[in-house]
Amino acid sequence: MKDNYTYDVIIIGGSYSGLSAAMSLGRALREVLVIDSGLPCNRQTPYSHNFITQDGEKPAVISAKAKLQVDLYKTIHFFNGLAVKAIKNENGFEVFTESGKTFNSRKILFASGVKDLIPEIKGFADCWGISVLHCPYCHGYEVKNEKTAIIANGEMGFEYAKLISNWTKDLRLCTNGKSELTLEQTEILNNHGVKIFEEEIDSFEHKEGYIQKIVFKNQDKIEVKAIYARPPFEQHCPIPETLGCDINEQGLLKVDAMQKTNVNGVYASGDCTTPMRSVAIAVSTGSFAGAVINKELIDEDYAK
Structure with missing residues (x-):
């Protein structure tokens, strides 16, 4: 210098x-x-x-x-x-x-x-980059065929679900509030086995950054091994x-x-x-x- x-x-x-x-x-x-x-x-x-x-x-x-x-x-x-x-x-x-x-x-x-800009979901920051992922090309192979969730809504959620279904068919789309998918998009995803959850997310249960469950605000839980999100x-x-x-x-x-x-x-x-x-x-x-x-x-x- x-x-x-x-x-x-x-x-x-x-x-x-x-x-x-x-x-x-x-x-x-x-x-x-x-x-x-x-x-x-x-x-x-x-x-x-x-x-x-x-x-x-x-x-x-x-x-x-x-x-x-x-x-x-x-x-x-x-x-x-x-x-x-x-x-x-x-x-x-x-x-x-x-x-x-x-x-x-x-x-x-x-x-x-x-x-x-990490959302205010308890556990999100701890899991970001470890089991909460942004890119299937970078990390999808390591969680292929696992129970997987996507956090997205509307057009982005629809396209993201289509993309991630290449790596796993055990897929859930969490819209984190009322779904903005069209009826046609909802029907297409349902026909491909994608489960849609509209409840707002409260927190993630995880162990040292590795996701175990998504906890919704109504206290329902779903078990997952990986989450895709694009904050x-x-x-x-x-x-x-x-x-x-x-x-x-x-x-x-x-x-x-x-x-x-x-x-x-x-x-x-x-x-x-x-x-x-x-x-x-x-x-x-x-x-x-x-x-x-x-x-x-x-x-x-x-x-x-």
């Missing part, structure tokens, strides 16, 4: 996507600073899947190994802390951190992820919005096919840009963003 220095790129977020981008840039001999606060969204998840060569590995092990490899590139530097503000200036960007440190760069990449989320880092970056209707940073935001010099990759939240996709978009940024820097230098 260098003081009073303008880096080629500051990467905000040092998990899978940020580290992947840093490796691309390090191999391109770029001076890069990675700022990370150490709070990846999957920090409670015991195992990562569907990432070739790393299937079944602990997420923290993957990121630790990645950081060790990235750290071998001498032009990559790390700062452990929270970025709280960035401003655009004539030379690029100035980034301010919670500790009072400031850093300058020509470009910024946000690989800062999202923050899940709302917000951007983990508010800085892109303050810089003027567009956010789409899903709450994700808008990027084009080159991982560029609408603000010149600002790029984004990983979970903050896509609903397809997986380690493999985060790594892919980060690697690509690093290559794009390097090319942009080259083009700028040759235009002088």
Whole structure:
């Protein structure tokens, strides 16, 4: 880490996507600073899947190994802390951190992820990422053919139930209140053996994060081994919005096919840009963003 220095790129977020981008840039001999606060969204998840060569590995092990490899590139530097503000200036960007440190760069990449807004259901937070899951491609194989519930309603609940039925036929759809399914959707799900529960959920009975029963507010209970849910989320880092970056209707940073935001010099990759939240996709978009940024820097230098 260098003081009073303008880096080629500051990467905000040092998990899978940020580290992947840093490796691309390090191999391109770029001076890069990675700022990370150490709070990846999957920090409670015991195992990562569907990432070739790393299937079944602990997420923290993957990121630790990645950081060790990235750290071998001498032009990559790390700062452990929270970025709280960035401003655009004539030379690029100035980034301010919670500790009072400031850093300058020509470009910024946000690989800062999202923050899940956990519902106020007792036990939900304890089970999130362990037995309350968001993605069947990441975790569905491990709970295939088990008693499974989905917490969703309306169109999302209908489509989610169709998707998860690929992994198990022992399926329940919990709408957590009055069903918003159409009569046709209800009939289709019933015909495929999906049981629909409209009672509001009170809590989860679990053991160390592994779900055992859903408890409804009328005190009825159903036994399950896994739950799928997609709670709302917000951007983990508010800085892109303050810089003027567009956010789409899903709450994700808008990027084009080159991982560029609408603000010149600002790029984004990983979970903050896509609903397809997986380690493999985060790594892919980060690697690509690093290559794009390097090319942009080259083009700028040759235009002088």
